[in-house]
Amino acid sequence: xxxxxxxxxxxxxxxxxxxxxxxxxxxxxxxxxxxxxxxxxxxxxxxxxxxxxxxxxxxxxxxxx
Numbered sequence: 001x002x003x004x005x006x007x008x009x010x011x012x013x014x015x016x017x018x019x020x021x022x023x024x025x026x027x028x029x030x031x032x033x034x035x036x037x038x039x040x041x042x043x044x045x046x047x048x049x050x051x052x053x054x055x056x057x058x059x060x061x062x063x064x065x
Contacts, residue, residue, distance in 0.1 A: 006033045006036060008030070008049055010044065011030040013040070014028060014030070014031070015027070015028050015047035026042050026043060027042065028042045028045075034054075034055055035054050037051070037053075038051045038054050039057075054056075
């Protein structure tokens, strides 16, 4: 059985602190959903978002640091 994809229409998005200030290369994440972290391109807010398990996103961010 596939996990249910969260409804992202009311997600509260925040831009990565590493995004540049001229509007390019911007990644946004939402902390609004327990257990998962939606990620999208801020230049395309109506476009698709990837949804990662929270533990996988945490491991990814930790590796980048």
